[in-house]
Amino acid sequence: MSDSLINKVAESGIVTIDLGAFVPKKPIVVFDIKDYLFMGLILKEKDFREALKNLDQEKFSDNFVAVTCSAEAIVPMWAYMLVASLLEPISAGVYFGNEEEVKKKLLLQSISEINTNDYDDKRVVVKGCGEEPIPEEAYLLITTRLRPVAKSIMYGEPCSTVPVYKKAKP
Numbered sequence: 001m002s003d004s005l006i007n008k009v010a011e012s013g014i015v016t017i018d019l020g021a022f023v024p025k026k027p028i029v030v031f032d033i034k035d036y037l038f039m040g041l042i043l044k045e046k047d048f049r050e051a052l053k054n055l056d057q058e059k060f061s062d063n064f065v066a067v068t069c070s071a072e073a074i075v076p077m078w079a080y081m082l083v084a085s086l087l088e089p090i091s092a093g094v095y096f097g098n099e100e101e102v103k104k105k106l107l108l109q110s111i112s113e114i115n116t117n118d119y120d121d122k123r124v125v126v127k128g129c130g131e132e133p134i135p136e137e138a139y140l141l142i143t144t145r146l147r148p149v150a151k152s153i154m155y156g157e158p159c160s161t162v163p164v165y166k167k168a169k170p
Helices: 045-053 077-087 099-112 136-146
Strands: 014-017 028-032 064-068 093-096 123-127 152-157 160-166
Touching: 028 099, 045 077, 064 077, 064 099, 077 093, 093 099, 099 136, 123 136, 136 152
Parallel strands: 014 123, 028 064, 064 093, 123 152
Antiparallel strands: 152 160
């Protein structure tokens, strides 16, 4: 009998995907139109344009921007367009929504962009626990992206998984 330990998980050829790795690393900075409303209700075009001209753009530079209006106000569509026009060239990306919504959009976008060929005929485990909370949509999306190519898809940890999908043998 040999004294060496055999790592059967490492030898199994299982590929682990941690969805936490798809969470955006760059900060998400919120641009709240509420801060530019007259009396907390009305957006005045002239004042808004002037405020945008004087905006300190440094905090938006190379960061993701979440554009939202947290006040109960009617915001004209052109206001969002002006913000995007100003911030798109200097930011990592401009998105509509609060910080959590934008974080989810970026996560799903990253998962959508994976090269599924890397998982062709592989046994894949989608990691179940992590430091970062992952929304349900991400698990749906990774499954629908991998199902056409993966040999099998499991959920959990390589040592303890829940089978999700197994390709039928030809």
